[in-house]
Amino acid sequence: MVDGTVQRRRGPGRGVSWRYDGPRSVLRLPLDVHDPRVRRHLERVFAAGFRVRRAVQRDAVARLAAYRRALAGPAAPGPVAVRERVGLTLGGLERAAYRHLDAAPHLRRYVTKALAMHLADGVWQPVDRHLFPDTSGRRSGRPGVGSWWDFRTMPGRARSHTTARKWETWRLVGTLPGHRHAHDHDGRLRQPRALRPVAATRHGVPVRSWWEHDSAFAVILTGTGEGDLVLPVRLPQGPGRQPVVEHYLGNPDRWHKVDVVRSRDPGRPGGWRYEAHLSILGPGRTAPAVAARRHAAAGLHRRGGIDVNVSNLAVVSVPTHPSDPAGMVATYLAKTGADRERLAAQQLRQRRRNRALDRSRRTSNPAQYRLSPRQQRRADRRHAAALPPVTVTTPGGPRLANAAGTPRQAYHRDTLSNGYRHLRAHAAADGAARTRSGHTRARIAAARIVAVHGPHLTVEDCDLSTWARRWGRGIHAFTPGMLLHAISHETPRSPKLPGVAGCSGPGPGTPPGPSTASAAPASPNSCATAGTTARPAA
Template sequence: MQAAQTQRKFRGKNKAPKWKKPDDGHVSVMVLPLAITDPADLARIKRLFGSMWSIKRAVQRDARAKVDAYWTAFHEREEHGAKVVRQRLGLNREALERCAYKHLDASGHLKHHVSKALAMHMAAEVWNGVQWHLFADATGKRHGRPKTGRWHDFTRIPGRARSHTTDRKWETFRLVGTLHGHKMAYTDGGQYTVQQPRRMRVPAAPSGPVLTGKTLASGKTGTRKATWWDHTGPLAVVFAGGPDSGRGDLVLPVRIPQQPGQWARVEHFLSNPGRWHKVDLVRRRKASAPGGWVYEAHLMILGPGYTAPAVRERREQAAALDRIGGVDGNVSNVSVASFPASLDPADGAPASTEITLSPEERALLEREAKKRRGRARALERSRRATNTAQYGPSKKQARRAEQRAAKGLKPKAVTVPGGARAARVDGVPKQAFRRDQLSVNYREQRARQAEHAASMAEHHRFRARQVAREIIAAHGPVLVVEDCDIRTWYRLWGKRLSQTTPGLLIAALDRECQAAGGRLVRASTWSTALSQHCLCGERVKKTLRDREHKCIECGLAGKRDLVSATLAAFVRFTDVDDPKAAYLDTTSSRHAQIVFAQGLEEALRESTAPSQTTVRGAGHAAVPRQRRETSAPRTAGRRPRATLDEPRPVRDHAGKPGQRPGCDPQLTLW
């Protein structure tokens, strides 16, 4: 009887209906920078990340040991089944959560900074990676063996999702306050625009009694003590009820975007607190920040993300275009061509766009690459100067030492050895690189280098979205592209691909097609062979060195990539989801060649679709340029080739009535 009383009690089945996400399934995230200026709060959040990293590393080691034991027991899996073995070893989320609890209870210092709720959420994150390794996805692929991560890669503490069925139920990290209260606090009562100071004050916790309404028993109005649920002032992220609650709640003020044109986006995410779902605490490397890190709150919203009115208008115009197009991705350029879906000249003319690098852009990229190599050499010199015992002298340094010894001079100490690293016979370094001593300047420069690389990568993605929107506006959202594995291209042309990034542009093009109501369909290269065919249906064999298309049968001549993009517009599918079900409709391509004779030849020689970039607030025209009707020479008035790299300046065409402001025929990526 006594043993039965000491058994652990578990919660029963939930009697209320289980809450589910909305039917639309849209989930978006808004990044809210945290303005942490108090040294005490900064020290607390550092200890919080350090403690959570210790728990995650311990749970990862336990999970790796369990996975190794699971794959070793192959006889038991064959005899009793994989599920029985996983249950015995504790390969499930609940077992990993119990492991996290044990590590937390066994430690003496972690309990001062981390709660059991945080440990449970971190164990659930580790389990997500483990199940990706244990269970294959729809394609039959698995993730690799679970490993222990690195300290600098640990950047996120997952929070607990709020309850949408029970009021006043605390999450791990909670966003308190209202957008109206934030606006009133930093606009002096609404008299000015939002101006948040550099050192934002920490909101004070609500105090005093709060009316709760009439009770059923007495019919009188009751009161209760005010909590953070009653805070209606500036926005802040609160971690309450943790182990450090004796020092007070950890309150982190939030800084919202205050740049021109950002208020509509802020209102979309923060005006309705009922859509706030979860807050994750994230840190990001920044060398100039105190401690080398800046902290952010990633707020998950139940609903679609924000789309600017200009972007929505452009997508609606693109969806109204009744055109079919094709895309040809190459190492050095991306070519796009489109036709009216009816193949009727009265509905429009063929249009083409070629995105490539100009000589000026290549020179700019070479200068940037030279700067990166210089930074890498500076880091290597710093590592060698700090760990001189791990490197030998270079040939030049050794020869100078021999000359000084031959002359009887005193040996000169080498501050930066330039030779190879001390290694064993098999070439393995005697000391691992992670055990090297690194100077403060080395760590700061490495952080700045990583920060600059992340910033440039984000800028590249932004420019890819811009170019994809311009392509959709000119050619419509229904496009076909060859199903190529760009990873194989990097093995041969990695340096050039890092400059043009065709995969990044095609991925952005796919997302924009879906957003505009269309689709970017992939076609197999084996069943279509677009680069080896002509519009007339004849097969024209070409090597990779041949960049011009010339057909002997019909006399069609043009750029190889533009011809392939044109043929991609006439690819048909028996199953759209299967790239191998694609085939080339030579009847339609031959018909288009006859109908659009002169316009098609012009589109295959140069880009004919202008850029849709305009100044802020101007209208958008998504109509490609029509073919020339005059008998002027081909070189007269020719548009320059679309480029991939050069930034577009904002131009003022106020002196030319009727001209669309900001129109630039060049497409750029970064």
């Protein structure tokens, strides 16, 4: 800057800012990465984004420590002034991401400044939850530096709904009629296992701009030094999924934002499954049959209560009018014998997998474990007999630790084999599949409950996290929190369930939820068991 001049900056905009306060919904679109060049390009984008995110996380940890030290001083000016001074703000972390990107020009081949800004925004969210309490007065723990295996999302920037052709970072191109025409087979949508590369075309003629593309769908990333990254999109092609595709992709004006998300899948090329999460402005689609079922349930003049327990759940409802001949209706949910057998098989498979993982870790890090008593006796016998020692490849004793019981080497610093990572990826995939299956069973059970008892249900005010600390195995086997969440989702127009807000369901990887429900008239002193029917008292 020349001496005597004032640096000019952009002032606040004079126009009216665009705002949208309506509902939003997300559609997950699988991305095809069978092409080795496309997959390698995408992996390098994630690798560069991880480096930027890790650098910003380290800056955030250091600034949090400086913020705590400054507040502990005798003459602290105040929390706000200290945060501004140490750069512990959203803008401060974004500027730190810019500086890291400028200091590493090789990363500009795969990451733009817009992507770096959104990665910094993702780092600020846990910092914000740590600094400022929520409505209940709780704060999150101090954030740390994440690992490569926990880095799952490359966030995108929302498109401009006021300026035409303005959508940075990830964006979705193509049209639904063009995609169906490109993959048409006898009037039906049939996509090959490996999708063809997508090029910018308009009415079958190559064009230079992606804004004019009207053929098959693709998610693209432009503005990087390595060139455009084009990821073909695979649409659900089942007949029952076409109304969902029409709802989300039929109107491009509602497209709002695209995030590229990866998850471990050992069966995919490269070991990762990639998806594009498309956010649209508007509610999700509700099937006509589901809407009719909920409308019929809303017309039931009944009120009921839910008694949730560790291993079962009971629902009892009565008509709002005493003259209603329907009377009292009770429903009892619990695990059946088939559910217990399936759960036992899953737990046995998981125990065997855990033992295999432990053997692999011990074999890759033998210096971090002691010998088992049997191995130690053998070594002592050979030493007493003046025999050469035998190298133990898999020590069976405890891990080396200090006097406080802390391992001398942290587990995340261990050497892990490819077989260990592959087996752990299989375990994660199985856990995710069990969670999806549990959600499906919970939704089916919730639909049956609401169809019988109506949407006006009251659940006891409870905290399932307290129960999990005492009855963790039973909670994970029955997953009552998952079922309560499904019931609250099935009754969107009813008053909010008092206990659902304070209940937290189990996390990913838990066994499936309840799958048996029976409803029938019952007397006050009778109760229905799983798979049986209670009769009214004489």
